[in-house]
Amino acid sequence: MGVIETAGLTKAYPGVTALDDLELTVGEGVTGLVGANGAGKSTLIKILLGLVPATSGSASVLGYDVATDGGRIRGLVGYMPEHDCLPADVSASDLVVHLGQMSGLPYAAARERTSDVLRHVGLAEERYRPIGGYSTGMKQRVKLAQALVHDPRLVLLDEPTNGLDPSARDDMLALVRRIGSEFGIAVLVTSHLLGELERVSDHVVVLDAGRLLRSSATTEFLHATGSLIVEVLGRPDADRLLGQALVDAGLVARPAGGTMVEVEVRDDTTPDVVRDVVVDLGLGLVRMQERHHRIEDVFRDGGAGSVQPV
Incomplete structure (x- = not known):
């Protein structure tokens, strides 16, 4: 069984179908989810987290049904949203501790884990500064840290390199690769930048207008x-x-x-x-x-x- 499985998954809004009869299995390692804007990537993530109901079909995450076990899934999964959602007047340390507690960690464990993950993402020296003074790259690192603080079995990263300059993008991609290779956490990372996914993914899923265009090992895409x-x-x-x-x-x-x-x-x-x-x-x-x-x-x-x- 994959860490993510969908069967006939469809999400229709008035006038548009975001996901269309999607049949998909995602395994361990780093899986890249690529598609143009509007291809259905963010909609799929929201359904997998139990935040948005599907119109039809089914999906499971870590063996749990997204329709009935959304709360349990969110306790086991880390999520890095695409949009800017960080409070400007709170430090990275306080925010990540708070979100760690919301994920079920006791306060002492949340503080210890926060120190570890902020160090891993390169914010050890800046963790007590208000987030409002952070650069875009630093804010993206905070979002990644809060997704990892509760030691999830799977992380969903929605466009983690958005707004980053080339150097910061390379740093973020290296962190994504480490999560899958060194931390042993399954990763589903979305991007509309093809070169990024070629660099970090073991497997690539290609969506086009809500439909599955292809799902294969990255090496199968890149043959001579x-x-x-x-x-x-x-x-x-x-x-x-x-x-x-x-x-x-x-x-x-x-x-x-x-x-x-x-x-x-x-x-x-x-x-x-x-x-x-x-x-x-x-x-x-x-x-x-x-x-x-x-x-x-x-x-x-x-x-x-x-x-x-x-």
């Missing part, structure tokens, strides 16, 4: 395509020159954006041919690597909505 990405420099039309020269050499080549060309691998000699052509043209070879499928290819092939590659 049988082609090379070749990036060169030296002149503005380097990609055009290289592409034509490779075609003249008997290879299949096409533009790949910028100064890059995608070359189909004919046999083991293809990399040598590419190298020799680049040298003959007097161009600089920046990189030559296997092209892999990306999660975004699933959306492109399936005709899904606007999802960003990174």
Whole structure:
């Protein structure tokens, strides 16, 4: 049995169906839930927490029915909401202690756990400052800390990198990865940024307009395509020159954006041919690597909505 299971799960609002007959199983480790805005990600999380009733179908979390055991589920699950919901005049320490107590921890245990989780998320030195003076990245860390304080068996993280700059985003993704790999807590993390989920997830679930588009191990998304990405420099039309020269050499080549060309691998000699052509043209070879499928290819092939590659 998975940590999350749904069967025929549907949620309809007037004029729109947020989830449409969703059949899904989520296991241990880190599972990425990806979809364009409006794909049904946040609606699914709210149903799993027992906060919103489904129109039809069923769902269970850690073996408990979301329709009848919402309170028990919320005691076993950590939830990091997408929206800004932190009181500005309260310190991170006081807030996380309070929420730990609300999850059933005695006061002493809540204080001890709060100290631990704030240290884990990198807020040990700032924990007594009012949250109103925190940066966006620090606020996201507080939300993550309160989701972990009661030692949950599963955490649901809704767009944890929202509003973060690249450096803070990398830090948050590293924390998400640690939760699944070092802490042994199952994670369901949502994002509309495909590259994030490729980096941290063991498994990826793709939603499109409330329907399941694909659910598979991340490695199955990222298998090799049988082609090379070749990036060169030296002149503005380097990609055009290289592409034509490779075609003249008997290879299949096409533009790949910028100064890059995608070359189909004919046999083991293809990399040598590419190298020799680049040298003959007097161009600089920046990189030559296997092209892999990306999660975004699933959306492109399936005709899904606007999802960003990174």
